[in-house]
Structure formats: structure tokens, C-alpha cells
Amino acid sequence: MARERSTTRREALSMDVGFVGLGAMGRAMARRLLAEGHPVRVWNRSPEPVAELVRAGASAAGSLAEAFEAPVVLSMLADDRVVESLLLDEELLAGARAAVHVNMATVSPALARRAAELHARHGLAYVAAPVLGRTDVAAAGNLNILAAGPSAELDRLAPLFEAMGRRTWPLGEDPAAANVAKIGANFLLVSAIEAFSEAAALAEANGLDPAALLEVLTNSLFPGPVYAGYGAMITQQSFEPAGFRLALGLKDVNLALDTGAASQVPLPLASLLRDALLQAVAHGHGEADLAAVSTTSRARAAI
């Protein structure tokens, strides 16, 4: 396996990549591809990020269609709506020379199913490969990549994934599965934040320093980046700058709820999170870090 990978890697040096969507995550990921020697032609709705990437060695695609002339196209767009309007386009796909489109955004499994079917109709493979990790993780090439789609395509894409991530998790042939995994991960993330927020309010009201509680927890039951990172923001009630915007967390919880509704799976904890996040938005914390949902636990208790 290790040998096979390194072979693939060598071959990949000549792999031409189209990259669509140069937000903060997209830029960091495209830079990693360039750093590993992949020629990248980039496209973005606004021109500034394109110019930035061109300075870093990318070429600029004059249109989406031009980006889809590369054999492999990666996209990292904001949400279902943007993907739908830009990429699920009969004309674009009919004219594409690309063999595979890898959608790395956090979108619904319903969109993945529609996309896979539409791509297949036009002879393209569709791979879903959403990622775990913020922009700093992306910049370091340390993302966890949750990938699902035709296994031959996943093999072919391995060198690109290796350029961007520390590990790729193959989740089967059905692209939707990767989106479900990403949605599940973010749902657990927000759950952990709400749980610690409530515990911190309980602690504070009962004479226990939430920071002391956090130290115990992260050194015993709950190691890892989530409790430590968000926990510190919560104990300090400091939510700027936003590593993960609260409004995006609400979008992701809504994805979980919509996916649950479509598959008849009630998710009462996701409902609770949605209400708490919505309350935080109503109180002006939509652009703050996700950890600002903790303001709601404090407000309930008049702390």
C-alpha cells in the first residue's frame, strides 16, 4: 500500500487541477496543491483571490468552463445554494473535459445525490470530500479528508488529498456518505460546546471556576482540540476573532436537521442547538466564534 501510494504520488506530479472557490479555506487548499507541484487553474467569483493565487503560481481560468477543462476539478464553495447555482449546470457539465469533480464543501447529502446523478449523466465522476479543520489546519496540509465516491477515483485522487490533508478517510462509493459524516462531526462539535457552556454556567453559579472545571476535563475524560479550544473561549467569554463563525455553525446544524427530516430521523439535540444558536444570532453574535453560543447559557441563568 505504501509503495502503491508513492508511485501514485510520482505520477500525480503532472496532474492538472481546476480549483473553484477561493474563500479562506479554498485559498489555503489550493496553495497546498501548488506547494506539492500540481499545476492549478483557479476560478472565483470575485477577482482578488484569483490574483493572489496567480501570484502564488496558479493560472487563472477565464471561466468556470475553463476550470472544467482540467482532468480533475476541486470545488470549495459556501453552501448548497451556491453549488447548485454555479456547478449543477447542464451546459457546464455537458461541455466539461474533466473526468472527475471533487466537491469539498459542507453540503447536504441530498445535494450530493442530485449532483452524482447529474454528473453521471454527463460522463463525469462525482466525489464528495468535505474536510475537518480550520484554515490554519488547511494551510499546514493537516486536514482530515472525508472522501466518498467511486473507489477508482479515490485512488486516483490520493496524491491531491495527501497534499492537503494529514489523512484521508474513505467512506464508500456513495458520495452522500461523506457529507453525512461531515454533518455528524459538526453536530457533535456544537453539542460539545453547548454541553460545556451549560456546565460552565452551572459551575459559575455554584462557586466553581469554569476554568478549573475545564482543566480537569481536558486532562481526563475530554482530551483533544474541541473541548480545550472552545472551552478556553467560553471560560474567558472571548469570541473574537472567529475561528468558526457562529452563523456557519447554525448552517451546519440546519444541515443536520434537514438531513434528519429527509430521512425521518428526529434529532432533538440538534433542535436544541439550533434554538440556542438562533438565540445567539438574535443577540448579535452571528459573526462571533461558535463559542459565543455560551452566552445563551449564561443569559438563561441571568449570569
Add this chain to the structure above:
Amino acid sequence: MARERSTTRREALSMDVGFVGLGAMGRAMARRLLAEGHPVRVWNRSPEPVAELVRAGASAAGSLAEAFEAPVVLSMLADDRVVESLLLDEELLAGARAAVHVNMATVSPALARRAAELHARHGLAYVAAPVLGRTDVAAAGNLNILAAGPSAELDRLAPLFEAMGRRTWPLGEDPAAANVAKIGANFLLVSAIEAFSEAAALAEANGLDPAALLEVLTNSLFPGPVYAGYGAMITQQSFEPAGFRLALGLKDVNLALDTGAASQVPLPLASLLRDALLQAVAHGHGEADLAAVSTTSRARAAI
């Protein structure tokens, strides 16, 4: 500091300990004290565990009063009610020779406050030192001990705590704070289990193997024993033997809610957990492992 500890440790070799409450946890902890050379006189309501510990080198206290003749008494009883009826006894405390009583059970901060006051009235120090870890962790002397009470007492108790735990977390002078920390930790534990249970149901209904989801999560956002251990039981839907009984988890969530009510801190997530746990009890899972709360997520979705 290290030197001071080792001195204390030497002195502790002659520290006589009374130990009340020989359930599975109490037995494992008392054995650790014996293993580290502390003379232990044990008391328990039923005689069998006493006999077992005597075989292991303990002496049997003929009565609670006799256990309270030791300079230090540790207790590990089931809940508030049992502690209240057995140990918050004017006569017992009035006649005690013990200088300090260390309550290591998971009880309410309200009980801790009453206990501290009652002990003080009779000249005893009261320390709360609930623990994180199941019986296997206790047997290995690897508990995390959450300790709060007069700091001089915490210093004096260090060698006993070291015999039982891998680390002691001092949480201040107010014993109630340690109970709040323990309640908070268990609340987060059950929260994590419910969150993964809902995510697993969502995964299963959408063609993603919950075990694959779990593998991604525990290798990225959520390392540590909680997600891995309970997650495996959930993906296998296997809840026997019970490492942590579901009925006890319900008791602990109720402690969180009662503590919240007493301090006017609403905890909607704890309310949700209580309802899910109660549903699991209604369906016969009270004696199964806490992970059996996941049956509720599946039942909601008719999986």
C-alpha cells in the same frame, strides 16, 4: 514539591484510615490504600465485602462509630440519601475521634454544604473528593480525584489520594465545588453519548456505517476514552456488561438538574438527557450500560 510529597508519603505510612462503603468502587479504592501500606478499618452495611477486604489485609470496624475512631475516614456511598441517613448523624459525629471525613461519593453540592456545616459543628473537617474513573481505573490506582476542602487537609490527605489516583485536582476550600465539578463531568459524558447516538442514527439512516463515522471522529476531533469507549458500544448496540449503569447516569443527570434548580441555572440539555434516559429506563435498559441511551435515538427514527 516532589520532595515534600515524598516526605508526606513516608509519614503517611502510619496513617490509620477508616473506610465506609464497600461497593465495587469502594472495594477497589480500599485495596489501593492497603497496597500502599495504609492500615484500613472497613465498614459496610452488608458483611460479605467486609470479609473480602479483611482477607486482603483490612481490619473490620464493628460499627460506624468504630470506623470514625480512625484519624481519617473515607466514605464511598451510593447517593445523597444513603450519606444523609448513615453519616450526617449528630451522635456519630459528636463521638468521632476522626479529624477529617473525606466523602468521595457523587453527591449534591447542597449535601456537601449541609455536611460541611454539621461536621464543623462537631469539630471535624469535611472534604469532598469525588472521582473520575470506573472500577478498573480505581483498581489500577489511576483515578482522577476532584478534591475540595480546607487546604491543610488536602495536603495531609495527599498520600492517600496518591494511593488511589493518578492525579488530584484541588478545587478550592468549598467542598461543594468538587461535587459541582463531578456533576459537570458526568453531565458532559452523557451529553457526548447522546450526541453520538443521534449522529449514529442519522448515519445509519443515510447509508453511512456508524463505525466508520466513529473511527473518523475518534482520530480527529474527539480523541480520548469517552467517544471511543461508549461509541463502540453504540455502534455495536452491545450494552452488557454495564461499566456504568444507565440508572446511575440518570441519577447523575438528576443531580445536575437539581443543582441547576437550586442555583437558578436552566440546563435544557440536561433536561433532554433526562428524558432520553428515562425513556431508556421505561424500555428496560436501566441496568444496562449508559450507552443504551442510544436505543432511544434509534427508536425515534424507527430504526
Add this chain to the structure above:
Amino acid sequence: MARERSTTRREALSMDVGFVGLGAMGRAMARRLLAEGHPVRVWNRSPEPVAELVRAGASAAGSLAEAFEAPVVLSMLADDRVVESLLLDEELLAGARAAVHVNMATVSPALARRAAELHARHGLAYVAAPVLGRTDVAAAGNLNILAAGPSAELDRLAPLFEAMGRRTWPLGEDPAAANVAKIGANFLLVSAIEAFSEAAALAEANGLDPAALLEVLTNSLFPGPVYAGYGAMITQQSFEPAGFRLALGLKDVNLALDTGAASQVPLPLASLLRDALLQAVAHGHGEADLAAVSTTSRARAAI
């Protein structure tokens, strides 16, 4: 005022009405208009209901455009999506001779706002007039009509509303307000059903006949049709035939949640109702009466 009304009524005898959407409610309402002497030209996607209404004295519109040649058009379609695709059509509205379009369906206030703006652009007035009451109430002309829009239009429409309803509730100039009122009413309806469902489960598990509880309640605190009607179905656990389909109730609760999300108003009770309804759908009760949400309360308690 009474005199003015009767004048308007006389004039209305010659008022030509287009009617779009002949589901069970639409048919009953169109028949009432015919019964009061209003010429009605009907349109429906499937032909059978058109034929039925023609036998009852209506004329058939050959197209939507033909229906919109009448000075007043009433529509009673299924939901936002259907209204959007059929009626929020630039071409249709540009060519319409109608002066006013009265949307009597239960749709979102967001749709009402878009519709009002689009109609205005084409010189039509837009009135929202959703109704309270099932088909039997509609057939008897006893609906409660929640009407909002330009007040001159509401005056002009009075005779039509009187033909269909026992009372019209004017809710201001902004059509969206009427939709909010309807959504609020249905949210309260489902809330009352869930509350009684939980109380009935509690009663049953504690030796109190839920029917006895219902009798007390409907004769004291909770008179009126909701508790009595749905309560009886719940105490008998009999949900056929469906007077109000559970799936429609879920649609309406989702409208409440979407409206709340758009206006940053968390509605935790609506979230709870959504989860309970979704669970009932997952268990096969989507086509049963709304009262079947009570199966969820019983399932939780293993009754």
C-alpha cells in the same frame, strides 16, 4: 357599517370570481361562492374537481391566464412551492386583468412579502386570507378568515368572505401578518395536542382514565373544539379518517420554525413538536390524523 355591508353585498352579486386550486378545501369554498350567487370560473391541475364544480354551476377556465381574467382571483393551493411555481409567474401576472389576487392558503410570510411585491409590480393587489376550519366547516360557510392587505380591497372582498366564513378578522395592510396569524394558530393547535398527549400518557401510567381527565378539562379550563375533538381521538387512540393529516401539521410547524428563523425568534416548543411529529411520520403515521402524534408520548413511556 351594517348598511354599508349590505350595499356591498348587493353589488357583489355580479362579482365575477376566478378560483384556483380545487382540493377538498378549495372545492368546499368555491361551492359556497356559487351558493351565494357569485359566478365562479375554476381552474385546477387535475380535471376531475373542475368537472365536479362545473356540475355545481361553475365555469371552467381553460388556463390559469383565463382564471386571472376575472376581476377577483381566489387561490387555495397546497404550499409555498406550488404557489411559487404556479402563480408567482411574471407572464401570468403581466397579462392578468384581475385587480386583486386573494391567496387563502397557509403559506409563509416570506412568500407573502415576495408575492405582494411581484403583484404590485404588475398592478395587482395581493391579499392574504388564510382560514381556520376544516372541510366540514368550509362546507357550512363557517370559516374564520384571517385577512390582511390593502383595506380598500378587504372592503371590496367582504361579500366573498361572508359567503365562505362566519367571521372575517382584518389584520392590517401587510399580507404577511395574516400568514403569521395562521401559522401561530396552527402552532398552538399542535402544542395543545402534544400537551394533552403527554398528560394522557401520564394519566394512564398512574391509574387515571385519560377520558376522565379529558372530560374534566373540557368542562373547566379548556372548552372549545380543539381539546374536545383531538382529545377524543387521543383517548381512543383512533386516528382515521384524518380530519387534519399529521404530515400537514408537520408542514405547518416547519412554517413556524422557518418564520422564526427568518425573524430570529427561537421557538423551542415548535422544535419539540417538530421532533415529535417527525417521529410519528417515521413510525408510519404521516397520513393519519394529527392526533396520532400522541403515539409518540406513549412510545416514550413504553405504554
Add this chain to the structure above:
Amino acid sequence: MARERSTTRREALSMDVGFVGLGAMGRAMARRLLAEGHPVRVWNRSPEPVAELVRAGASAAGSLAEAFEAPVVLSMLADDRVVESLLLDEELLAGARAAVHVNMATVSPALARRAAELHARHGLAYVAAPVLGRTDVAAAGNLNILAAGPSAELDRLAPLFEAMGRRTWPLGEDPAAANVAKIGANFLLVSAIEAFSEAAALAEANGLDPAALLEVLTNSLFPGPVYAGYGAMITQQSFEPAGFRLALGLKDVNLALDTGAASQVPLPLASLLRDALLQAVAHGHGEADLAAVSTTSRARAAI
């Protein structure tokens, strides 16, 4: 039946009644008994209400034991704890000449079961007869009385119930059933208030006057005193004077939850109400009217 009643009524004129607990409700009820010609000996912990009732024609019992010398004793105490400490007293019951004790307070079915057993052991019948109605309703003799206990006792008590209530609802032989009914009624009451509170917040944020919404609702789906009365307080955000104190509403919702827990019936709506009421208490509304729980819906939405 009517004849039988009037006979019983005549006989009752000589029925001597002990009355324990002269809070606002107890005083109003005892006065009704006096007004209908029943001799009443009253007992209360504080003396002022006793003096007031003596001025109204009652006699003062020098002790609880003296009150229990009457053949029938009615009690109207605050809660489980007070009933338990004052009346579930072996000595008191052993020495009582009373044949029946009628507990009219809102207490748990668990207490009713313990009480019935204890009374039986001492040869007394125990009847539970909690009431629906506030003090003004009690003063007018218009309570709804929910009565359960031995049917011969219910017959015998009819004239007393008729003096206090507009209707008596016999709920079987098991006293606990009456308490379950009362708890269920109050749970529905708080549910209705929360539902309207959320709907009112949604209305307000969407340009619909909550008072207009209320007018529609109370004239269509939701007639009766609950929606109209609490609804008006909510639309006016005016919560003084408190007809039904919010803290008491929280006590009653806790009774529902405790009863649910004891009988393994999850009540998620009651959990939601508890959290909302607790939040209102945390914000200083515990002594305001129950309608003040609506402040919570507004706070969530930053209204």
C-alpha cells in the same frame, strides 16, 4: 339523584368539619362551608387567619388533634412537604376521632398513596380532592373539585363539595388519580401559556399585533378562561398582581416531572416548561403571575 342529593344536603347541615390550612384558598373555602351552614373548626400555623375565620363564625381548634376530633377534616396545605410533616403523623392519626380526611391540596400521587395507606392503618378514610380555580373562584363557590377515594365517602362529602364547588368530578377509588388529574390540568395550563408566549413573540417580530392574534384565537379555536386570561397579561406584558404565582407553577410542573419519573413517563414538554419557568425565576419573576414566563420567549428573541 337530585332528590338524594337534597336529602344528603339536609343531613349535612349538622356535619361538623375540621379545616386545616388557612392560606388564601383555604380561607375562601372555609368561608363557603360556613356560609352553607356547616360548623367549622379551623387550625392554622399562624394565628391571624384563625382570628379572621373565627370572626366569620368558625371556632378555633387549639391543636391539630382538636381539628381531627371533627368527623370530617378538610386540609388545604402548601405542598407535599408541609402535608408530610404536619398530617402524616402516626400520633395524630392514631388519636383522631375523624372518619375521613379530605386533602384538597395539589400534592403528588406518591404522597396520596402513602397517605391513604397510613390513614387506613389508623382507621381513617383518605380522600384526595384537589381543585381547579383561583381564590376568586373559590370565594364564589365555583371550584371544580377533582375527587377520588372510597365512593361511600365521596357520597357523604357531596354537600361539603357542593358548598365549595360548582361541580365535583368523581375520579374513582384511588386518591392518587385525583392528584394526577390536577397535575395534568396545571401542566396543560402552563403548556398553553408557553405556546401563546412563543406565538406572541413570533407575531411581534413579524409585524402582527399579538393582541390581534389573541382576539382571533379566543374567538375561534381557543375559547375559555385560560387563553383569554393569561393571553391578555402576555399581550400587555403586565404580571401584577399575581393571580397564580409563577413559582407555584414551577412547583406544579415539577410535580408532573416527578410523577412522570416515578412512573417512567418522559414528558419533554414539561421539561421545556420547567426550564422556561426556571429562567423566569432567575430573572426575578418568581413572585409575578405565571404569565411572566412569556418574558423568556421575548428574551430569547432579543425583543
